Amino acid sequence: MRTVAVVGASLAGLSAARALRKQGYDGRLVLIGDEPHRPYDRPPLSKEFLAGRVGEADLALEADGEDLGAEWLLGVRATGLDRADRSVRLADGRTLRADGIVIATGAAARTLPGSEGLAGVHTLRTLDDARALRDELARGGRLVVIGGGFIGAEVASTAYALGLDVTVIEAAPTPLAGPLGEAMGGIVSALHADHGVRLLCGVGVKGLSGERRVDAVLLEDGRSVPADTVVVGVGARPCVEWLEGSGVALDNGVTCGADGRTSLAGVVAVGDCANWYDPHTGSHRRVEHWTGALERPAAAVATLLAHGATEPGVPRPPYFWSDQYGVKIQFVGHAAGADSVTVEEGATDERSFLAVYRRAGTPVAVLGMNQPRLFTRWRKQFTA
């Protein structure tokens, strides 16, 4: 293998590049990213960075002086992949032929149709998004967050700490019920009320009002919630449009195996854009968590370097964390399919506890709120 192209220069792309070098690949390595920035860390964008507690330099993912011996093509988008000679087409007209391709194009924030061009309406995925939102929050006033998922909750928590008047609107009856289940979703989202942040559940958003700048969020039940700033936190979609027609199978991201192998030889997919087969659940899943984007590329790269002649190992169960209102939330495993949840330590009303999800008596997931030590011990047991 003489040339490997990594498309997407964020956490999963950087991790793949590192894994290539670590696994002995010494050929040409090209990283392509449509953002102009070197790889940076996204989790702080809704937390410390948005709060102004850390700066841009702190977000860098590369260590000082780290040199992967790679060519970086930044600020240029990949627009296509030709299966015949395995080449990547770039928006500036260039093409790059490669023996191996790592797809690491991540996901992009979903938007609300009709909100384009209205000032004061934000999504949060990129550094540029976070800069703009940070400047806007500095003006204070009323913030309405559409979507009570993790990103929405973190933005609400950060904005509350900055002194804004915050309302969160969630279409589902209970926020976070998808990842955490009804009971625990309710307990975690009670953090909003603890801090005087209004949470409106079970009501959809009809639209936004305002001339040039947003002034209210209109709800389907006829209510109107006044807003100076709106954050749309309604999830992310995988960035895979550029692969349409390439022969790489797509379905809610790049369909791939547990080790990232796609339907095309010599092409693997990693990170938020990968819809990988999980032998634990017997189905494909797309996981949008930091730790997977960091760890899983090693297996994908091994597959690439071995020309597919590797056995896919059993992936570690997904792990994620969230920080809201000063509380550390950690979760590992799969809540879907659990038939019971029990609090094993601490107390839910103190927002410090550890809960174990079981299916037919076997632990399948663990949630910790402000229990890092105990949680870590459970997580280890899970991955052992």
Next chain:
Amino acid sequence: MMIPVCRLADLPRGEAYRLDIEPPVAVFHTEDGEVLAIDDTCTHQDASLADGWLEGCEVECPLHASKFDLRTGAVDAPPAKLPVRTHQVVVDDGMIYVRPSEAAPNLPPCVAARLGAGGPA
């Protein structure tokens, strides 16, 4: 300056003890019987490494799983990028003592900012 930590007999193998000085120090008793001390605060964010997972001579941060080498303080992978300081440990007459390093600590930006008002940043 030697700071008394606890009795060796009170720190079982595989366990850690957090010494509440400023900044705090984590003292580990490894499965192999070594006693080693590093800064307790992860260089990435405000997490206590004494709460982490000890394996051999490495501790994994309880929040985002960067691993620190207890002997050198070196870190393996992001999100943490900077090493922690290591501190000299002396066990004398069954008592563990730590001599804190005089190097500047690599505190995470949020903790450094908080301490910035009072002590050294």
